[in-house]
Amino acid sequence: xxxxxxxxxxxxxxxxxxxxxxxxxxxxxxxxxxxxxxxxxxxxxxxxxxxxxxxxxxxxxxxxxxxxxxxxxxxxxxxxxxxxxxxxxxxxxxxxxxxxxxxxxxxxxxxxxxxxxxxxxxxxxxxxxxxxxxxxxxxxxxxxxxxxxxxxxxxxxxxxxxxxxxxxxxxxxxxxxxxxxxxxxxxxxxxxxxxxxxxxxxxxxxxxxxxxxxxxxxxxxxxxxxxxxxxxxxxxxxxxxxxxxxxxxxxxxxxxxxxxxxxxxxxxxxxxxxxxxxxxxxxxxxxxxxxxxxxxxxxxxxxxxxxxxxxxxxxxxxxxxxxxxxxxxxxxxxxxxxxxxxxxxxxxxxxxxxxxxxxxxxxxxxxxxxxxxxxxxxxxxxxxxxxxxxxxxxxxxxxxxxxxxxxxxxxxxxxxxxxxxxxxx
Amino acid sequence: xxxxxxxxxxxxxxxxxxxxxxxxxxxxxxxxxxxxxxxxxxxxxxxxxxxxxxxxxxxxxxxxxxxxxxxxxxxxxxxxxxxxxxxxxxxxxxxxxxxxxxxxxxxxxxxxxxxxxxxxxxxxxxxxxxxxxxxxxxxxxxxxxxxxxxxxxxxxxxxxxxxxxxxxxxxxxxxxxxxxxxxxxxxxxxxxxxxxxxxxxxxxxxxxxxxxxxxxxxxxxxxxxxxxxxxxxxxxxxxxxxxxxx
Numbered sequence: 001x002x003x004x005x006x007x008x009x010x011x012x013x014x015x016x017x018x019x020x021x022x023x024x025x026x027x028x029x030x031x032x033x034x035x036x037x038x039x040x041x042x043x044x045x046x047x048x049x050x051x052x053x054x055x056x057x058x059x060x061x062x063x064x065x066x067x068x069x070x071x072x073x074x075x076x077x078x079x080x081x082x083x084x085x086x087x088x089x090x091x092x093x094x095x096x097x098x099x100x101x102x103x104x105x106x107x108x109x110x111x112x113x114x115x116x117x118x119x120x121x122x123x124x125x126x127x128x129x130x131x132x133x134x135x136x137x138x139x140x141x142x143x144x145x146x147x148x149x150x151x152x153x154x155x156x157x158x159x160x161x162x163x164x165x166x167x168x169x170x171x172x173x174x175x176x177x178x179x180x181x182x183x184x185x186x187x188x189x190x191x192x193x194x195x196x197x198x199x200x201x202x203x204x205x206x207x208x209x210x211x212x213x214x215x216x217x218x219x220x221x222x223x224x225x226x227x228x229x230x231x232x233x234x235x236x237x238x239x240x241x242x243x244x245x246x247x248x249x250x251x252x253x254x255x256x257x258x259x260x261x262x263x264x265x266x267x268x269x270x271x272x273x274x275x276x277x278x279x280x281x282x283x284x285x286x287x288x289x290x291x292x293x294x295x296x297x298x299x300x301x302x303x304x305x306x307x308x309x310x311x312x313x314x315x316x317x318x319x320x321x322x323x324x325x326x327x328x329x330x331x332x333x334x335x336x337x338x339x340x341x342x343x344x345x346x347x348x349x350x351x352x353x354x355x356x357x358x359x360x361x362x363x364x365x366x367x368x369x370x371x372x373x374x375x376x377x378x379x380x381x382x383x384x385x386x387x388x389x390x391x392x393x394x395x396x397x398x399x400x401x402x403x404x405x406x407x408x409x410x411x412x413x414x415x416x417x418x419x420x421x422x423x424x425x
Numbered sequence: 426x427x428x429x430x431x432x433x434x435x436x437x438x439x440x441x442x443x444x445x446x447x448x449x450x451x452x453x454x455x456x457x458x459x460x461x462x463x464x465x466x467x468x469x470x471x472x473x474x475x476x477x478x479x480x481x482x483x484x485x486x487x488x489x490x491x492x493x494x495x496x497x498x499x500x501x502x503x504x505x506x507x508x509x510x511x512x513x514x515x516x517x518x519x520x521x522x523x524x525x526x527x528x529x530x531x532x533x534x535x536x537x538x539x540x541x542x543x544x545x546x547x548x549x550x551x552x553x554x555x556x557x558x559x560x561x562x563x564x565x566x567x568x569x570x571x572x573x574x575x576x577x578x579x580x581x582x583x584x585x586x587x588x589x590x591x592x593x594x595x596x597x598x599x600x601x602x603x604x605x606x607x608x609x610x611x612x613x614x615x616x617x618x619x620x621x622x623x624x625x626x627x628x629x630x631x632x633x634x635x636x637x638x639x640x641x642x643x644x645x646x647x648x649x650x651x652x653x654x655x656x657x658x659x660x661x662x663x664x665x666x667x668x669x670x671x
Contacts, residue, residue, distance in 0.1 A: 036437040036487045037542060039528040043519040051662070054628065058516040061441025061562060105447070109468055120469030125457050132454070140450040153448055154441040154562045157623030165624025 044366040065098035066346035074353040078340025087163040093317040096310040097145030102347035108135035114404040115197040148172040162331025177318040207261035213272030235341040260377035263349025265302035280309035299408040335361025429477035432464035436483030441562040442508035476501040484510040484517040484545040498552040509561035514665035517545035561630035584614040592618040611637040630663040
């Protein structure tokens with residue numbers, strides 16, 4: 001039996017899933033990333049620091065804010081630029097806006113059709129109109145955060161090396177706060193909806209990696225934490241993370257202490273459960289998500305818990321920004337030769353950018369390590385463990401089960417260079 | 426009356442333009458009343474069949490993409506290039522400055538023949554493109570305006586003046602005065618000078634206007650100590666040589 005899903009849908013990017021089983025034996029199981037390579041790291045060579053973040057933002061439409069923010073942080077690290085507390089708060093708010101945007105898109109548009117027996121959210125526009133309008137309202141809120149702080153929901157324009165080139169109006173932040181509070185009933189309904197979904201039972205323990213939760217729930221940070229106990233300075237990520245090529249993928253794979261590891265919502269929740277906001281912890285309890293949860297399908301629930309966390313934190317961030325009053329600040333940057341490494345918790349997991357700059361502030365070399373690329377090995381390992389448990393299922397059901405597993409990771413394949421084909425031979 | 430059948434497709438790019446369509450939250454449900462979205466890989470599982478309008482995002486950068494694009498063209502009455510990557514090669518245009526083998530070896534090492542690529546090109550290099558929505562990413566309003574014109578059976582029109590007009594209407598200071606190179610004078614308007622409003626400069630993502638006034642622009646460049654080569658190098662960030670890039 002060969003399961004092949006060509007151009008996996010409802011994922012961001014192009015990938016194929018190939019599973020080959022003969023007489024009950026799994027012969028082949030691979031996730032082929034067939035997205036065209038784009039060579040961003042080479043394209044950055046020779047570029048002036050002021051162009052670097054706008055270029056790398058284009059790696060991905062869904063997480064362009066994360067790429068921008070981590071890029072700015074890496075450049076600032078290379079030049080020894082310290083940013084103000086106001087800049088740090090606004091960047092956190094922008095990052096939470098993007099995590100919300102991406103998570104809402106995944107929960108409602110990409111994942112839920114699998115559980116409601118439809119092929120997309122579109123037919124629900126008639127049959128479940130309240131669900132679709134709620135999804136659109138929540139998505140708009142997230143986009144409004146990115147618009148107010150970053151100047152545009154996709155590919156932000158206001159964040160720049162050293163700070164912001166334009167600040168949101170105080171009135172826009174107050175309006176965001178009003179909308180964030182007004183979203184709470186929509187979030188309650190979302191939690192009620194997800195509490196009813198038949199999330200498949202499947203467990204496989206792995207290594208979980210995120211930024212360290214020492215300064216709060218991981219977002220920015222200088223230290224990595226592995227669930228196996230290792231603490232690694234972000235600047236040494238290359239020593240700890242091994243990236244490697246496979247013949248069937250245009251994305252690189254990665255490993256840490258074991259054969260594969262997981263980054264993203266479930267990894268963050270596991271490593272930083274105690275740092276979740278009070279509401280997010282309540283929701284986690286209501287949905288039976290615990291630090292001990294090792295079911296990769298429950299990445300979906302972890303994503304929803306993070307939505308609650310981001311909304312609650314965003315309200316606090318608006319208050320903390322407005323209380324001292326918004327101040328106009330002119331970024332002060334002096335380029336110098338040097339190396340800058342930074343990491344951010346992007347919606348799908350830890351994202352690294354590292355740059356070598358010359359004395360004129362132009363890129364000599366660049367390295368970007370993408371969350372989905374880090375997860376690919378782990379997705380394959382999950383599939384290898386799962387397929388033998390599903391061989392009695394009818395083929396369409398088996399295929400759906402495998403596709404939803406891949407989707408639970410919300411792979412962002414444009415980033416990692418796109419897909420899923422389940423082929424039965 | 427049957428609704429027009431619309432499809433969304435993507436090639437080499439970031440899917441930010443399709444996301445911008447999804448970000449039209451307020452109009453999205455109305456849109457579904459007017460058209461039938463039959464293909465949208467990022468959003469839905471099914472697909473196939475004849476299309477009234479294909480919106481195609483991304484550049485063409487691999488041999489197999491040429492065939493896939495031709496097949497989409499063959500079953501679509503109207504094909505619209507969606508966004509800078511499809512229209513002018515977008516930020517992928519940066520790869521045109523290097524050889525494909527060089528780029529591949531640098532990122533993936535020398536033993537990676539399965540990663541072969543072509544120099545990224547806009548759709549029009551391979552198929553007939555009927556209309557386009559420029560920008561990186563597209564502007565959601567402009568997408569709706571183009572779709573509205575097509576649904577009414579009129580050819581969509583893009584602004585024929587330069588970005589400087591929108592910048593001046595917004596009463597923004599000229600970035601050249603701050604010593605920063607800006608591509609506003611030669612770039613097609615339609616984004617409402619969004620990057621300039623955000624305190625940044627224009628990098629030319631909407632492509633060249635139809636008839637740039639080369640005389641005045643040369644003067645601006647000379648006054649700021651720039652050569653035509655300098656400005657072309659700037660323009661290459663979002664525009665592949667010879668394809669909308671001049």
